[in-house]
Every structure is written in C-alpha cells, then in structure tokens.
Amino acid sequence: xxxxxxxxxxxxxxxxxxxxxxxxxxxxxxxxxxxxxxxxxxxxxxxxxxxxxxxxxxxxxxxxxxxxxxxxxxxxxxxxxxxxxxxxxxxxxxxxxxxxxxxxxxxxxxxxxxxxxxxxxxxxxxxxxxxxxxxxxxxxxxxxxxxxxxxxxxxxxxxxxxxxxxxxxxxxxxxxxxxxxxxxxxxxxxxxxxxxxxxxxxxxxxxxxxxxxxxxxxxxxxxxxxxxxxxxxxxxxxxxxxxxxxxxxxxxxxxxxxxxxxxxxxxxxxxxxxxxxxxxxxxxxxxxxxxxxxxxxxxxxxxxxxxxxxxxxxxxxxxxxxxxxxxxxxxxxxxxxxxxxxxxxxxxxxxxxxxxxxxxxxxxx
Amino acid sequence: xxxxxxxxxxxxxxxxxxxxxxxxxxxxxxxxxxxxxxxxxxxxxxxxxxxxxxxxxxxxxxxxxxxxxxxxxxxxxxxxxxxxxxxxxxxxxxxxxxxxxxxxxxxxxxxxxxxxxxxxxxxxxxxxxxxxxxxxxxxxxxxxxxxxxxxxxxxxxxxxxxxxxxxxxxxxxxxxxxxxxxxxxxxxxxxxxxxxxxxxxxxxxxxxxxxxxxxxxxxxxxxxxxxxxxxxxxxxxxxxxxxxxxxxxxxxxxxxxxxxxxxxxxxxxxxxxxxxxxxxxxxxxxxxxxxxxxxxxxxxxxxxxxxxxxxxxxxxxxxxxxxxxxxxxxxxxxxxxxxxxxxxxxxxxxxxxxxxxxxxxxxxx
Numbered sequence: 001x002x003x004x005x006x007x008x009x010x011x012x013x014x015x016x017x018x019x020x021x022x023x024x025x026x027x028x029x030x031x032x033x034x035x036x037x038x039x040x041x042x043x044x045x046x047x048x049x050x051x052x053x054x055x056x057x058x059x060x061x062x063x064x065x066x067x068x069x070x071x072x073x074x075x076x077x078x079x080x081x082x083x084x085x086x087x088x089x090x091x092x093x094x095x096x097x098x099x100x101x102x103x104x105x106x107x108x109x110x111x112x113x114x115x116x117x118x119x120x121x122x123x124x125x126x127x128x129x130x131x132x133x134x135x136x137x138x139x140x141x142x143x144x145x146x147x148x149x150x151x152x153x154x155x156x157x158x159x160x161x162x163x164x165x166x167x168x169x170x171x172x173x174x175x176x177x178x179x180x181x182x183x184x185x186x187x188x189x190x191x192x193x194x195x196x197x198x199x200x201x202x203x204x205x206x207x208x209x210x211x212x213x214x215x216x217x218x219x220x221x222x223x224x225x226x227x228x229x230x231x232x233x234x235x236x237x238x239x240x241x242x243x244x245x246x247x248x249x250x251x252x253x254x255x256x257x258x259x260x261x262x263x264x265x266x267x268x269x270x271x272x273x274x275x276x277x278x279x280x281x282x283x284x285x286x287x288x289x290x291x292x293x294x295x296x297x298x299x300x301x302x303x304x305x306x307x308x309x310x311x312x313x314x315x316x317x318x319x320x321x322x323x324x325x326x327x328x329x330x331x332x333x334x335x336x337x338x339x340x341x342x343x344x345x346x347x348x349x350x351x352x353x354x355x356x357x358x359x360x361x362x363x364x365x
Numbered sequence: 366x367x368x369x370x371x372x373x374x375x376x377x378x379x380x381x382x383x384x385x386x387x388x389x390x391x392x393x394x395x396x397x398x399x400x401x402x403x404x405x406x407x408x409x410x411x412x413x414x415x416x417x418x419x420x421x422x423x424x425x426x427x428x429x430x431x432x433x434x435x436x437x438x439x440x441x442x443x444x445x446x447x448x449x450x451x452x453x454x455x456x457x458x459x460x461x462x463x464x465x466x467x468x469x470x471x472x473x474x475x476x477x478x479x480x481x482x483x484x485x486x487x488x489x490x491x492x493x494x495x496x497x498x499x500x501x502x503x504x505x506x507x508x509x510x511x512x513x514x515x516x517x518x519x520x521x522x523x524x525x526x527x528x529x530x531x532x533x534x535x536x537x538x539x540x541x542x543x544x545x546x547x548x549x550x551x552x553x554x555x556x557x558x559x560x561x562x563x564x565x566x567x568x569x570x571x572x573x574x575x576x577x578x579x580x581x582x583x584x585x586x587x588x589x590x591x592x593x594x595x596x597x598x599x600x601x602x603x604x605x606x607x608x609x610x611x612x613x614x615x616x617x618x619x620x621x622x623x624x625x626x627x628x629x630x631x632x633x634x635x636x637x638x639x640x641x642x643x644x645x646x647x648x649x650x651x652x653x654x655x656x657x658x659x660x661x662x663x664x665x666x667x668x669x670x671x672x673x674x675x676x677x678x679x680x681x682x683x684x685x686x687x688x689x690x691x692x693x694x695x696x697x698x699x700x701x702x703x704x705x706x707x708x709x710x711x712x713x714x715x716x717x718x719x720x721x722x723x724x725x726x727x728x729x730x
Contacts, residue, residue, distance in 0.1 A: 023629060027630075047414075048556070059402070105390060157627040192410070261522070262520060326370075
C-alpha cells in the first residue's frame with residue numbers, strides 16, 4: 001500500500017514558488033480558459049468559455065429521465081422534469097462568469113491547484129426559469145436559513161467524498177435573476193456546461209452556479225458541504241476561519257494587440273495607430289465606471305462601449321499611437337462603487353480573487 | 366533593450382526534466398484537450414475536441430467576404446467564395462484528429478512546448494467539398510511537385526515570422542478524402558476550429574489540417590514553410606535532418622473508471638463488475654485489429670465495437686471484476702498492419718508521436 005492515497009490519506013500539499021507541478025499541468029490540460037482574443041466576441045462562442053470542473057463531466061444520455069428534487073424544509077416536496085421546469089416562464093440573461101481561482105498561477109507563493117493565469121472568464125446568454133418560481137411552487141418553510149444545490153458530479157477532495165454542492169441564502173435564491181438554466185446562447189447546454197440543468201447565479205464567481213443540478217434542499221441551518229465551507233474561502237493565514245467567496249471583484253482584460261510569438265506569447269505590433277480593446281466587469285450587478293490603459297506606466301482613460309446587460313462585461317477601446325520600442329500595456333477598471341483593480345497581485349492562500357491588472361509585453365517595430 | 370526578444374533574438378530553449386515552466390502552463394491554459402470522459406461520445410461534443418492553435422484565433426466577422434485563392438503552378442488561378450465551394454458536391458466524413466505533440470508532457474527529457482499528457486484527440490463529422498474538385502477546377506500543371514495550404518493565422522516561432530502553412534503531395538491532395546470543410550458536426554465551424562474554411566486531412570496528425578484556409582498554391586518544388594520543414598519532424602539527435610511527421614500512430618485511450626480525486630486525478634472504483642471502455646485509432650485509414658487491457662500487468666483482449674468509419678476511432682469494452690486493492694489499468698491497441706503501442710514512452714526531441722500505453726491508477730474499495 002502506498003503511504004499516501006488521495007481517498008483515505010491524501011499527501012499534504014504546500015505552497016510553491018516558481019515552476020509548476022505535473023498535477024497543475026494535468027488540471028490545466030483538462031480545464032480551459034477563454035483564449036484572450038475571444039474577448040472580441042460580445043458573447044463567447046461555444047468551446048471558448050472557460051471551463052472548471054472539479055470532477056468528471058457526467059454523461060447524461062437521456063435528459064427526459066432527469067428529475068430535479070426539491071425537498072427538505074419545504075411545504076410541498078417536488079420532483080420536476082426538465083420539461084416541467086421549461087414550461088414555467090423563461091428569462092434570458094447575459095452573464096459574465098469568472099472562476100474564483102482566476103489568476104491563481106500569478107499568486108506568490110502559489111497554492112497547487114488549477115493554475116489559471118488570466119483567462120478563466122466568459123459571457124453567455126443563459127436561458128432558464130427563475131429559481132424563484134420553483135421555490136415558490138415548493139413553498140419554503142419560514143424558518144428556512146439556507147438552500148443547498150447539489151449536482152450529480154461526484155468525487156474526492158482532500159479525502160472528502162462528496163457530490164458538488166453549494167448553497168444560497170433564501171434572499172438571494174428568491175431574487176428574480178437566479179436561473180435554472182437549460183440553454184446557453186440559444187442552444188441546449190453542452191455536457192461540460194451542465195446538461196441538462198444548471199444554476200446560474202449572476203454576479204457571483206462561477207462556483208455558485210452548480211452544474212448537473214438534481215437536488216435542491218431547504219435547510220434550517222447553514223449548509224456544511226465541502227465546496228461551501230472547506231474551500232472557496234479567502235484566507236491570508238492557515239489559522240484563519242476564512243471569508244466566504246461570493247461576488248466577482250472588478251476586473252478588466254484586453255485582447256493582446258498585434259501578433260504573438262508561439263512560445264512566449266509576447267506580442268509584436270506595427271508602429272502606427274493601434275486600437276487596444278477589451279472587456280471590463282464587476283460583480284453583483286455593479287456597473288463599470290471607468291477603464292484606464294497604461295502604456296509603460298502612463299495611465300489614460302479608455303472609452304466605454306454601451307453596457308450590454310447588468311451582469312455582462314462591458315467593452316472598452318483605447319487609441320494608441322505605437323512607436324518603435326518595447327512596451328508594457330496594462331488595463332484597469334473601476335466600478336460604480338469605487339472598487340479598483342490593484343496593481344499588485346493580492347495574496348490569498350488558495351489563490352482566489354486575483355483581480356490585479358493585466359500586463360502585456362509588446363514589441364513595436 | 367532586453368538581450369532576448371522572441372521576434373529578433375529568441376532565448377535558446379533546452380530540454381527539461383521534472384517540473385514545468387510558466388510558458389508551458391500558459392500554453393496548456395490556452396490550448397485544451399478532450400476531457401478523457403468525453404471519449405464516451407462517438408462524436409466529440411462542441412468544446413471538448415482538442416484544440417491546438419499556434420497563433421491567435423483569427424476574427425472573421427464576415428464569412429461572405431472570404432476568398433480562397435488557388436494559384437501558383439495552375440492552369441486557371443481561382444478566387445472562390447465559401448458559397449462557391451459549398452455549391453460543389455459535398456461529403457461528410459467522421460474523422461479522428463490527434464495532435465502530433467500529444468503525450469509530449471510524458472517524454473523525458475521534455476521539449477518545452479504545449480505539455481499534452483494524453484488528451485489531444487477528438488472525433489467529428491466534418492462536412493465539406495473534396496479538395497480534388499477545386500484542384501481539378503484550377504488544373505494543376507503536370508510538373509507540380511507540392512501543394513501549399515496557408516491560413517490567415519500569423520505569428521512568430523523561433524524568430525521566424527509566418528502565416529501557418531503546410532503542404533501535401535499532389536497524390537494525397539487529389540485523393541477523394543481530403544476535404545475543404547465548412548461544417549463540424551452539422552454546425553458551421555467554430556472560430557477556433559477554422560471558421561469559415563479549413564482543410565481536413567484524414568488519417569494524418571492534426572498539423573496537416575490547416576485552419577482559416579485562404580490560399581492554395583501549386584509549387585514545382587517542395588514547400589519550405591516553417592511548419593513544414595522547421596518543426597513537425599521526428600528527431601532523435603540535434604544534428605538529425607529529421608523525419609517528417611505524417612500519419613497518426615496507433616493508439617488507444619480509456620475513459621478512466623470510477624470517480625476522481627480533484628487534485629491527483631487518481632480514481633476510486635467500487636469493488637464488483639466494472640466496464641472499462643474507450644477508443645482506439647490508427648492513421649492513414651488503417652483499421653484497428655486488437656485492443657488489450659492490462660490490470661496490474663496481466664493483459665486480456667477487449668471487445669471491439671463495430672467500426673464507425675475508416676478514419677474514426679473504434680470503441681472497445683472490457684469487463685473487469687474489481688477486487689479491493691490498488692491497481693494500474695492500462696490499454697493498448699494493435700492495427701491491421703501489426704503496429705502496436707509501445708509500453709514505454711518513445712523519445713523524440715520535440716516530444717512528437719508519443720503513443721505509449723495509457724496507465725490509470727485505480728483504488729478499489
């Protein structure tokens with residue numbers, strides 16, 4: 001028997017500096033980011049939206065057999081087919097989702113997990129039934145304190161076996177904007193995005209939007225699932241209780257200008273007028289107020305495109321007259337509540353919530 | 366000025382052992398593999414097919430303006446719209462594509478590039494016009510020795526600026542099975558798969574299937590493009606001229622049984638009957654003759670599903686009665702020409718063509 005076994009006695013992990021472990025690369029090959037040039041698209045095309053799945057993508061050959069159980073502290077337990085859920089009034093919302101671990105690969109020291117650099121983001125038109133409609137059909141008991149959402153994807157993390165689950169407070173769950181989603185960009189959900197049914201919680205980091213949703217349970221006490229209380233917590237020190245990760249922090253990204261070098265991904269730009277452009281977003285429906293672009297440390301205001309939805313990223317453009325030489329181009333956003341992206345990467349033990357400014361190395365010829 | 370600049374004076378790269386460089390992780394975040402559980406699907410769903418793009422995915426907002434130029438050593442130079450190409454008789458072929466660098470991350474020592482482990486594969490139904498029809502319309506001059514295919518994706522590699530291009534011999538180009546493709550699984554090509562027009566060369570590693578194809582040029586001498594002569598060559602020693610990489614080597618992969626541990630991706634399986642299953646394929650239209658599964662080093666024959674097309678992977682299944690303990694499960698395929706997967710990873714300087722058997726660590730409880 002090996003000394004360590006991930007199911008019964010996982011090997012301890014420690015923080016890292018510098019090079020990356022094989023396990024991190026395996027996760028990077030499985031999960032994938034938006035290619036930064038895909039930020040050109042208002043709605044991220046299929047296959048270019050970021051993807052972070054903790055366990056295997058479940059295989060669901062027969063969506064007609066799918067049932068969503070609604071139970072626990074409710075007046076009327078329900079078992080609903082996807083067709084029954086879709087028969088309720090539908091809404092479509094354009095929502096930008098970002099992984100809470102986006103940018104982890106830039107945090108020093110680095111927690112060994114999915115080593116995102118900057119690309120764990122995407123925007124889709126999600127169509128579904130407001131969760132509220134289904135919760136009202138079941139009827140929450142008045143002493144309901146938390147509502148748990150569980151998918152069928154199952155596995156281990158740090159020796160803990162569980163199906164992926166998260167919870168929402170009743171107040172948030174009963175908002176109009178949390179959806180039980182069956183379609184993405186007008187198409188049925190792809191297997192890897194939660195087919196046939198998932199939750200979308202706009203304005204929150206992606207971990208809240210449970211995929212392959214098959215169970216909703218009203219609870220009289222706070223949900224204690226692994227993905228709610230053992231991870232997705234901001235922690236500065238090992239002994240910290242942790243601050244639960246919730247809504248998305250303000251961020252912006254640019255489409256790297258010019259053309260790339262295959263290996264370093266550095267950019268070559270022709271001298272002359274260059275339009276630098278990208279997207280900016282914040283969480284919880286807070287609008288973007290300002291985007292600035294820096295060329296070698298000199299910041300200037302970018303132009304904002306019209307908003308494209310309360311929960312969707314906002315386009316921006318900046319005219320740069322590029323002259324021959326070496327440059328670092330950066331962008332940063334501020335939201336309507338005054339939150340601004342930091343210049344330096346914020347430390348978090350799990351590498352969560354890194355919203356530092358993006359810097360792109362550019363050679364102009 | 367920095368000493369090294371990827372565009373004029375690239376830093377030398379050397380082979381690596383052990384941990385992975387940041388550049389390798391950035392490439393792994395950009396490019397993505399099929400999740401191994403997606404091998405369940407006969408046809409890989411959108412977004413789960415492997416993706417390897419050297420440069421940026423081009424943005425093509427207006428496919429109606431696209432023109433394919435056919436020129437060089439031809440009788441009648443052509444400039445064809447996508448609609449004109451689609452108006453010619455169409456074929457649909459089910460084709461398994463694999464990246465020539467698949468498995469590079471397991472080669473020791475390792476060339477720093479996209480660090481695939483095993484997942485750079487996918488199968489699609491590709492619909493298009495036989496290339497032959499367009500070449501015959503233009504008319505190849507009799508002394509044509511090579512035909513070059515160039516996309517609009519452009520960038521640098523080792524200081525060499527080029528648009529991605531590859532060539533085919535006239536004999537291969539005039540076969541019925543090489544297609545000018547406009548649709549993948551009955552849908553328009555996705556941007557990252559070559560919208561609006563790409564080549565598909567069945568039976569060859571993916572580098573031959575040029576995306577965003579805008580130029581075909583008949584040549585009287587062998588094409589000397591970077592992607593044809595400076596890379597995609599098997600080399601054992603630095604001084605080797607290299608052997609051009611062409612058709613896909615025999616390979617098999619299994620869907621890892623049971624459920625995963627998030628970080629290590631090791632598997633937990635319940636004791637009892639377990640169906641182990643996966644896919645096997647070879648190159649150049651050579652059928653799969655046999656698949657075997659090994660449990661802790663004891664090899665047994667798997668059952669082959671019916672073939673699903675000359676160029677498509679073939680399903681296989683194996684009944685395993687799992688007993689409590691630690692196991693390594695492996696699979697290997699042999700093709701109809703007797704080529705068999707090696708047990709050990711073959712060394713190649715660029716990490717190309719690694720078709721060693723896949724081994725999966727499984728704990729049975």
